Amino acid sequence: MFRRYFSLLRKDILSAWRNYFFLVVAVLALIFAGLIRFLVPEEITIKPEAYYFNEYQEAMEWTLRNIVTDEEYQSEKFHKVDSREAVISGMRANLNSIGIVIKAGQTQPVIELIFHGFENQSVRNLLKISIQDNLNRVLGDNIDFETIILKENLNIKTIAANKSIVPIFLMSEAALVGFIVIAAFIFMEKDEGTLRAYQVSPGRTPEYLAAKISLMIILGWVHTVILVPLTIGVHVNWLPLIMIVTLGSIVSSSLGLIVASFFQNLSQAIVWIIAGNMLLGLPMVSYFVPSFAPAYIQMMPTYPILFGIREALFTTNNTGMIRATYMILAAQAILTFLLAVITYKRQLVRD
Amino acid sequence: MRRIVSIFQRDLYSSLRDNLFLYMLLMPLLLAIGLRFFLPSAQSASLQYALNKSIGKEVITEFEKYGRVEIYNTDEEIIRRVNQIGDIAGITQNEAGEYQIILEGNEGHDTEAIPQKILRDITRENRFIVDYQFTDLGTVRAPTAVYGTIFLVLTVILAGGMVIGFNIIEEKENRTLKALSVSPVTRWEYVLGRSLIGILLPVFQVYLILLILGIWDVNLWMVLLTTLVSTSMALLVGFFIGGVSTNQLGGIANLKAVFLLLVLPVVGALMLPEEKHIFLYWAPTYWTFTAFKGIILKTIDWIRLSIQIGGLLTTVTIAFLLLKERMRKGLIS
Secondary structure (H helix, E strand, C coil): CHHHHHHHHHHHHHHHHHCCHHHHHHHHHHHHHHHHHHHCCCCCCCCCEEEEEECCCCCCHHHHHCCCCCHHHCCCCEEECCCHHHHHHHHHCCCCEEEEEEEECCCCEEEEEEECCCCCHHHHHHHHHHHHHHHHHHCCCCCCCEEEECCCCCCCCCCCHHHHCHHHHHHHHHHCHHHHHHHHHHHHHHHHCHHHHHHCCCCCHHHHHHHHHHHHHHHHHHHHHHHHHHHCCCCCCHHHHHHHHHHHHHHHHHHHHHHHCCCCCHHHHHHHHHHHHHHHCCHHHHHHCCCCCCHHHHCCCHHHHHHHHHHHHCCCCCHHHHHHHHHHHHHHHHHHHHHHHHHHHHHHHHC | CHHHHHHHHHHHHHHHHCCHHHHHHHHHHHHHHHHHHHHHHHHCCCCEEEEEHHHCHHHHHHHHCCCEEEEECCHHHHHHHHCCCCCCEEEEECCCCCEEEEECCCCCHHHHHHHHHHHHHHHCCCCCCCEEEEEECCCCCCHHHHHHHHHHHHHHHHHHHHHHHHHHHHHHHCCHHHHHCCCCCCHHHHHHHHHHHHHHHHHHHHHHHHHHCCCCCCCHHHHHHHHHHHHHHHHHHHHHHHHHCCCHHHHHHHHHHHHHHHHHHHHHHHHCCHHHHHHHCCCHHHHHHHHHHHHHHCCCCHHHHHHHHHHHHHHHHHHHHHHHHHHHHHHHC
C-alpha cells in the first residue's frame, strides 16, 4: 500500500513540477512577501473620516471646541470645515464618515451628529457617549476603572498591519490551494484515461486520493516556508503552523474533491469552485472586524485555520486554542477525506 | 457571420447539454441570495461585552445600547470567553463592588476604551449638559452592500472568461482546435463566436444580482454599458488562459497568477487613499470597480463614466496588443 502511495505521489509531484506548479507557488509567495514588506503600510486604519463645524460662540465655547481632540481624531481623518453644508458635502463624497455640527440651542448647546443612514443604533450611541465622555474629561473628570490584562507579559499589541495580513495569505494560498488545484488534477487524469486505467490496477481509491492531497500539502509547505521567513521572520511557532497548514490542506483538498466529483469537466466545476472559494473566504471578515463572528462563519472550516495560523505566528501562549484547532481540523480532515473517498468510489462505478 | 453564429450556437448547445449554462445562472443567483442574507448581520456588527450577571439588570441594559452582550455567571467563565478568538471585553465587580474590565491584551482600541466610557456614564452625572440631535442623510446602502455587490459583479463577469478559457483548453486537449484549422472558419470568426456567450450572459447575470440585492434604482443603461465593456476584460483573460495553457493544470496555474493581477488593484482601490490610485490605473479591474461604485452610489454622470470606460478599454487594448502574439501561437499550436 505504501509503495503504491509513494509511487503515485512521485508521479503527481513530477506532473506538478512539469506544469510549473512549484514555480507558480514559489513566485506567488515571493510576490506576496514583496507586497507585504514594501507596499502594504505598517498602519492601516478603517476609522471613519470626521467632518466638524462649530458655530457655537457662547459660554464654554473653548470646551466644545476641544470635544473631538480625542487622540483618534488628531490625524488627517479629522476635517474642520466652514459650514454645515461643507460637512454634508464632505460626507457625501465618503461613505465611511460622520459629521459633527455644534450650534446654540435654546438653553444649552446642541451637538448635531450627522450619519449617512445605514449606521445601526449602537454606533450612534457610541459616538454620543464618546463625545459626552470627552466633554466630562475636559472638565477634569478623569476616573478610570481597573483593567485586568490577562496576558500582560506578552508583547502582543504591536503587530504591524502589513504583517497581520500574513495569516490571510497563508490561509488562502497555503491551506486552500488544494481546493482549486486538485480538481484540475482529477479532471486532467480523467480526460487522459488515467483514472479508468487505475480502476483495473491493484491500487485503491484512498491511496490515489491521498497521493493527490499529499501533493497539495507539499505545495502548502513550500508557500509557507518561503512567505513566513521573508515577512515575519523565523521566530514563529513552526510546529503548530505546519500542522495547521497540513490539516487545512487536507480539509480543503478533500472539499475540492467532493465538489469536483459532481461534474464531468473543469469548465462545469470552476464556477462552483469559485463560489466555494468565496464562501470559504468569509472568515476574513471576522479577522478584520473581530466583533463580527456569527455562528455560520465560525462553523466554516477556514475559521479555525485562519485564527490558528495567527496564533502560531503571533503567539499569545494560548495552547488551549491551538489544541482545540488541531482537534477540530483533524476531525474535519478525517470526515471530509472519507466523504471524498465515498464520492469517488461512486463516481468511478458510475463511469 | 453564419460561421460566427454557428460557433456560438455550438457553444450554447454544449453549455445547455452539460448544464454549464444552468450553473452559470445558478451560481450568481445563489451568491446574491447569500449576500442578501449576509449583509444585514454584517451591518449590525458592533462591540461585544461579556458581563457578569451579578452587576445587575440596569447595567446590563445600559451595555446593550452599545453592542452585543453575553451574560455569564462567574468571573472564570468571563475569563475563558475573553481568552477565545475575537475582541470582547469582560465586565465584572470586585468584592468591594468596584467595576473591573477584563481584557486579553490584544483587543482593538475601541474594545479597551469604550467600556471605560460606558461605566463612567453609568456611575456619574454629566458635568457638561448638551442636547444631542441625530440627522440622517438618507443613504441606506452601507459600504458592505456596495462593495459586496461590486465584488460579486466582478466575479460573475470574470467567471465567464474563465469558463471560455477552460473550454479552449479542453478543445486543445481533444484536438478540436486543430480540426478547426482545416475548416473554413477563420481565427477571428472562431474568437468572436466563442466570445458571444461570454458577452451576453454576464449582462443577464449582473441584472439578476442587482435585482436580488435590491439595487434596482440605479441607471440601468450605465450598468449595461459598463458590463458589456467589462466583458472585454473577461474575454482577454479567458483567451489568454486558453491560449497559453497546454492543459488544465497549466490553466489553473495561469489562472492563479492572472487572478492576483486582477484582484489586487481592487483591494488597493479600497484601501489606498485617492491620491495613490494613480498606481492602479494600469489595471482593467480598477476601472470596472470605480465605474460600478459610481453607478451604485449614483455619484457618476455620463461624462465621468466615459472616462472610466475609456480607461478600461485602453488598458484592455494595451494588454491585448502585448499578449496577442502569445495567444495566437497558443491557439494554433
